[in-house]
Amino acid sequence: MSTIIYPSPIFGPVHSRRLGISLGINLLPADGKVCSFDCIYCECGFNKDHRPTLPQPTREEVAQKLEAQLQKMQAEGQLPDVLTFAGNGEPTCHPRFAEIIDDTIRLRDKYCPKAKVCVLSNSTFIHRPQVHDALMRVDDNILKLDTIDPLYINKVDRPNGAYDVNAIIERMKAFNGHIIIQTMFMRGETEGSREGEKESVDNTTEEYVGPWLEVVKSIKPQQVMVYTIDRETPALGLEKATREQLDAIRDRVIAAGIPCTASY
Numbered sequence: 268m269s270t271i272i273y274p275s276p277i278f279g280p281v282h283s284r285r286l287g288i289s290l291g292i293n294l295l296p297a298d299g300k301v302c303s304f305d306c307i308y309c310e311c312g313f314n315k316d317h318r319p320t321l322p323q324p325t326r327e328e329v330a331q332k333l334e335a336q337l338q339k340m341q342a343e344g345q346l347p348d349v350l351t352f353a354g355n356g357e358p359t360c361h362p363r364f365a366e367i368i369d370d371t372i373r374l375r376d377k378y379c380p381k382a383k384v385c386v387l388s389n390s391t392f393i394h395r396p397q398v399h400d401a402l403m404r405v406d407d408n409i410l411k412l413d414t415i416d417p418l419y420i421n422k423v424d425r426p427n428g429a430y431d432v433n434a435i436i437e438r439m440k441a442f443n444g445h446i447i448i449q450t451m452f453m454r455g456e457t458e459g460s461r462e463g464e465k466e467s468v469d470n471t472t473e474e475y476v477g478p479w480l481e482v483v484k485s486i487k488p489q490q491v492m493v494y495t496i497d498r499e500t501p502a503l504g505l506e507k508a509t510r511e512q513l514d515a516i517r518d519r520v521i522a523a524g525i526p527c528t529a530s531y
């Protein structure tokens with residue numbers, strides 16, 4: 268099973284199917300994964316299989332390495348379209364996340380003022396005022412909401428510790444539209460709670476899509492991104508949602524007056 272552990276704190280530039288030419292900023296350790304979720308589809312693998320030994324990069328290290336990379340790209344005449352916070356886990360868990368966002372905006376303004384600053388987050392720390400305020404300052408605040416069904420969340424996203432999806436939804440509304448919702452749709456099955464048992468992970472059915480869409484409408488995001496599995500997953504038995512299913516979901520979101528893209 269192939270997993271991806273990204274260099275830290277800077278990786279790429281890479282071509283992202285959702286974001287264009289992107290320079291990655293990874294606030295997690297370089298030799299493992301740290302996340303408040305443990306998604307069964309995570310390209311970095313399961314948390315338990317990739318425990319890091321190195322620390323998270325410091326605020327100063329991130330700024331220094333980012334500036335050096337932007338200077339290099341400037342000299343080569345190829346500046347990024349987007350600076351993307353992603354990598355080996357959840358970026359907003361970094362204790363200096365808010366200050367790192369400010370450093371990044373400053374460096375973006377200096378070297379590539381047309382580039383967007385984008386954060387991909389699983390939403391678990393958006394209750395922290397500093398995280399909320401920092402996300403309000405970035406261009407693309409992309410937050411995960413795979414479903415609103417707590418059982419499905421526990422089976423697929425697998426939060427570490429307490430997770431209240433209704434509280435997350437309220438926090439999403441507090442962005443007043445400065446939010447892009449990202450939702451993974453997939454089919455197939457995974458190991459159940461009892462040995463030998465299989466459970467469906469299909470969230471493309473009306474049972475999941477209908478209630479999710481109602482909540483999305485209530486959050487009033489600037490955009491929705493629906494996507495599906497793109498790489499090998501740590502859990503076996505997962506299947507991609509079909510192009511037709513994703514298109515149908517996308518069209519329902521658009522019909523509700525919210526821009527939406529589908530990635531296959």
Ligand code: SF4
Pocket residue numbers: 302303304305306308309310311354355356357388389
């Ligand atoms: S939230 Fe993202 S990084 Fe964390 S386990 Fe899920 S897919 Fe992986």
